[in-house]
Amino acid sequence: MSVFPGITHVAVTVSDLKRSTPWYAALFGSDPVLDEDTDGGFHHTVFALDGGQLFGLHQHESAPAGSFDERRSGLDHVSFACTDRDELEGWVKRLDDLGYRHGGIVDAHYGSGLSFRDPDNVALEFFAPPAA
The missing domain is CATH 3.10.180.10 (2,3-Dihydroxybiphenyl 1,2-Dioxygenase, domain 1)
Structure with missing residues (x-):
């Protein structure tokens, strides 16, 4: 392995997919390519970006309260x-x-x-x- 691989996708956790999906759709100028519930207690929506990259939104049923803060680990x-x-x-x-x-x-x-x-x-x- 001589070259470190590129990033294929990023997924962020959101509190409300019904609010975040149209926000990101407007930003990206496109609709999601995937929108599904999973057996693991979360729902995900995925956008296809140029260069073969994917950007996902995840909403977990049992998410802790609080909003994003980049000062926390993660x-x-x-x-x-x-x-x-x-x-x-x-x-x-x-x-x-x-x-x-x-x-x-x-x-x-x-x-x-x-x-x-x-x-x-x-x-x-x-x-x-x-x-x-």
């Missing part, structure tokens, strides 16, 4: 790759058009990011590498 945030800062500016407009709050583009020496949160407060980001 997930900090999910970041979506952009080619450059111009693409980030397009996402600012898209988020604004959707009425999704965000923190604006933040530039650093290692790249530029645009942070926002889903209805359960899960931290999401669009990220572009620094200009060459």
